[in-house]
Amino acid sequence: MARKAQSKEASTQAAHKAGGGSAEENSGKPEGVMKSAGYAIIALVGIAALAIIVWIAVSSLNPGGGISTPTPAPTSTPAITPTPPITExxxxASDRLDFVSVEREDAPAALLNGSVDYYLTPLTPEQGELLxxxxxxxxxxAPxxxxxxxxxxAPSTATQINPFSSKKFRFAMQYLIDRQGIARDAQKGYGIPIYTxxxxxHPSYGVTEPVVAQFNISYDPAKAEALINDAMVSLGARKIAGKWTYGNRQVRLAALSTERIAEFGQIISQLARELESQGFDVQISxxxxxxxxxxxxxxxxxxxxxxxxxxxxxxxASRYQEAFxxxxxxxxxxxxxxxxxxxxxxMLANYSSQAEWEQANRLVTSEGLNESVCIWVTASQSIFASRSDVRGLTYDKFIGLRTLGNAREAYSPGKAVLTVGREYTRLAEESWNALVVEGIYAMDVANTLQDPPTWSTPEDLSTRPFRWGYAIETAGPTGNMTVPADAVTWDSSAQRWSAVGAEAKARSKVSYNLSNFIGSKWHDGSNITWGDILYFTAxxxxxxxxxxxxxYSSGDTRFDLIKGIRINGRVLEVYTDSWGFYDEAFLSFSGLYSRLAPWNEYAAIDALVYGDKEFVYYEYYxxxxxxxxxxxxxxxxxxxxxxxKMDSLDxxxxxxxxxxxxxxxxxxxxLASRAASARSWFNSHGNLEISSGPFYLDSYDSGANTFHLKAFRDPSYPFSKGHWLPGGR
Known part of the structure; x- marks a missing residue:
């Protein structure tokens, strides 16, 4: 249960947990696809008394369109259709895109005067009413x-009592927090009370709703007081003249708040007032x-x-959201x-049916509520604003204007530059590298520079390909398929790729079609090759x-499930013990590649981080x-x-x-050619942000905290305007 800190201000950085992956992983779909179901059950084949279900994602392994049907055997290799000739x-849609810092208090004026075309920091309820x-x-x-x-x-010490070391005291907070009042008054009706x-x-809410109902949690200070009294007496405290004391001093509680995100400050203040009324001295920092x-x-x-x-x-967002x-x-x-x-x-990581997955979510919810180390309070109905003359925006009822297609499709007729505002873009000391981009607002930029392998569509959160096609074959949950002997795994001890041999087995196989990726260009003009995939994977x-x-490790466990990978033409075959009743459960491996850079860049940075120890990728890892x-x-x-370091690499x-x-x-x-391309890029743009998505980072103005992006029009880039609209996929 231990975790390393995700950020300095976890509230603004935290990615949600979805199907074993992170928020970055939920993206995409290649061009020329069918526009119907998220996946089709193509065949049900009996092999040695095992039912092997073959799922083919929409567009399958055929980037030119349609669904290609693999042979029934679980080790079959789907055919690859060449990328069609480029004609558009x-x-x-926009040639230039600027991400600028605009304080939230100034956002309405910036939108009205046209200096900002759309704004990604949620407006305050008062601003929403104004506009x-x-x-x-x-x-x-969008919530x-x-x-x-x-x-x-943490436990109390000999000189300092910690009421929150008591589970009973923590659970009392469930009754002391006025969720309805916070949503109604502090959030002006733009909040939704939540308990998980x-x-x-959300499509998955019905799974945990019965558990929440059983707890029957509501704002009830009297019930909270009874629990607090029991807990404090058990901890050795006494209530004298309405004040809780320990060691002849009033019990002081230290609370952490913020003025930058209004909702958090309001929640902390409400709980602090309630605790003070219960007899505690609360100090807010x-x-x-x-x-x-x-x-x-x-x-x-x-x-x-x-x-x-x-x-x-x-x-x-994910259609199948796990409780956490x-x-x-x-x-x-x-x-x-x-x-x-x-x-x-x-259990959530190793279920054998949808029913087991749902039961595991209910157990997580019950344990989380009982422990009450983390208490969910409200979902903010974030208010996103755009000018009405901006075209190409898609409404996403789950994440608002942040849906990946918007920066790619948005434009304003007659304007040379589309301007996206946020409260701030990034802090100078935050990570920005080929492995970690720190901060939600920085991620807005990064997600525009890079195409993820897959995504969750804004229409219904179904998983679709984005830059990579995929096909899933499985013998799970209880069966196995043979892994080809020439598939490989990374051997950390020997520092090399090693063949798995003749006896390897796996539950499932995911065939990722990289025809829209391998052979196209990095922003600096270098060719994207299998070397880029292999180096980063290793x-x-x-x-x-x-x-x-x-x-340096974040404790990533996805490799525990990987039994081998194999390159087959432009297909990356991944043999895994993953299993699930929905596509995303099989695809955690592809989430690695939501941030990807040229292998020469990774090699140089790895040498600086792990060898020279001159930098770290992320200060919390x-x-x-x-x-x-x-x-x-x-x-x-x-x-x-x-x-x-790149120039000196051996x-x-x-x-x-x-x-x-x-x-x-x-x-x-x-290596020499790529190093020269990287240096040329730096000389032209003043940065080493070399990606492969629809825009490239032309320049970053640290003084103004502004990112200037330009459209990547290289003929090798696979997608064109209209592809990311709901009707274009």
Missing amino acids: TKGP KNDSRINLTL SQLNDLLFNP SVYPG NVPADGESPMYSTDPASLEWNFGFTGAIFYG FYPPPEGENWTYNNSRMEGFEA SAWDLSKNPDKDD APRNNTAPALSLLNSTHALAVLQ YARVAPYMTVGSIAYGSDSE
């Missing part, structure tokens, strides 16, 4: 932000936007905080553990399994007492260090990452 202009009847503005609502409280359950991470209106929260910078055992805000802002409850960050001296929750979460696998890199800065490819000093050291058997997918001459 490639890339997005809702203005014909120049379109407003859309894309979930707000919750996190309690510190799955909110009313505001965490600055550019400061570190004690929630993440201190050990829970130090009791420097008792409760604070967290949450999730969605930039992707944040545990507190792990500490050096004390870490919260809950073996029951770990068992239920293991590097990520090594980070997960190499004990020498434990201090780094050795304790780390002093190395988080790497930003937008920082010219950092970028020059990467280029210098190809022989990185060759094993891109060599499978006797086939080398890279070369020393290619």
Whole structure:
């Protein structure tokens, strides 16, 4: 149950958990596809008394359109149809796209005067009321932000009592929080009371709703007081003249709040008032936007905080949303553990039917409510605003204007530059590199520069291909299929790709068609090759399994399920023990590639991070007492260090990452050519953000905190204007 901190201000950074993946993973679909069901059951074939269901995703492995039917055998290789001739202009609807910082208080004026075309920071309820009847503005609502409280359950010390160490005390907070009042008054009716991470209106809400109903939670201070009294007496405290005391002093509680995100401040203030009325002294500290929260910078055992805000802002969504409850960050001296929750979460990762998945979600929900370490409070009906003269925007009732197609399809007739506003873009010290982009508003930019392999469509959250096609074959949940002997896994000990041999088995096979990716161009003009896929896969696998890199690891367990991978033409075959009743359950491996860069860039950065220890990818996944800065490819000093390391790389050291058997997918001459392309890119653009999506980062103005993007019109780019609209997929 322990977790490393996800961010300085977890509320603004947290990605939701969906089907074993993260929010970044829920994206996409290649061009020329059928526009009907998300997947079709093509065949039900009996093999050795096992029913093997073959699912073919819409567009299947045929990027030119239609569905290609594989042969029944689970190890069959689907045919590949060549990419059709290019006849139209490639890339997005707008030629230029600027992401600019506009304070939320200034957003209505910027929208009305046309200096901003649409705004990705949710407006306040008051601003929504001001603009809702203005014909120049379109407003859309989406519950894309979930707000919750996190309690510190670390034990009391000899001199300091921690009421939140008591489960009974924590559960009392369920009755002390006025969710309805917060949604109605503080959020002006733009809030939805919630009790789990799955909110009313989501397709998966019906799974956990019966559990929530059984708890019958409501705002009831009298019921809370009875539980608080029992808990405090058990902890050795006394109530004197209406004040809870311990060691002859009133019990003081330290709360963490923020002024930057109104909902969190309102929730903290409401609970603080209620606790003060119960006899506690509550001290509220505001965490600055550019400061570190004690929630993440201190050990829970130090009791420097008792409760604070967290949450999730969605930039992707899943139709099958798992319930989850944040545990507190792990500490050096004390870490919260809950073996029951770990068992239920293991059930979510290893179910054999939809009924078992639903039951596991109900058990997670019940345990989360009982423990009440994390209490979900409201889902904010985020108010997104755009000018009515902007064309190409798709309404997404789950994540609002952040749906991936919008930046790709939006344009304003007669305007050379489409301008997207946000409250801020990024902080100077935040990570921005080929592995980690830190911050929800930075992700808005990154998701425009890169095409993810798959996505969840805005219409119904069904999983579709985006840049990669895919086909799923499975013998699960109880059967196995043979893994080809020449499939490989990464051997961290030997530092090479090793063949799995003749006896390997797997539950399922996912065939990813990379015809829309391999052979196209990186933004710097280099060809995208299998070397790019192999290097990053080996590097990520090594980070997960190499004990020498434990201090840098996020604890990614997806490689535990991978039994082998194999390159077959332009298809990447992945043999996995994943199983599920919906596509996304099989596709966690592809989520690795939502951020992808040229292999030479990864190799140089890996050498700087793991070898020279000059930088870290992300300061929260780094050795304790780390002093190395988080790497930003937008920082010219950092970028020059990467280029210098790239120039000095010994190809022989990185060759094993891109060599499978006797086939080398890279070369020393290619390294030199790519290094020259990267340096040329830096000289032209002042950054090393080299991606492969519909826009490229032309420049970043750190003083104005503005990103200037230009359309990537290279003929090798597979998609054109109209592709990302609901009718164009």
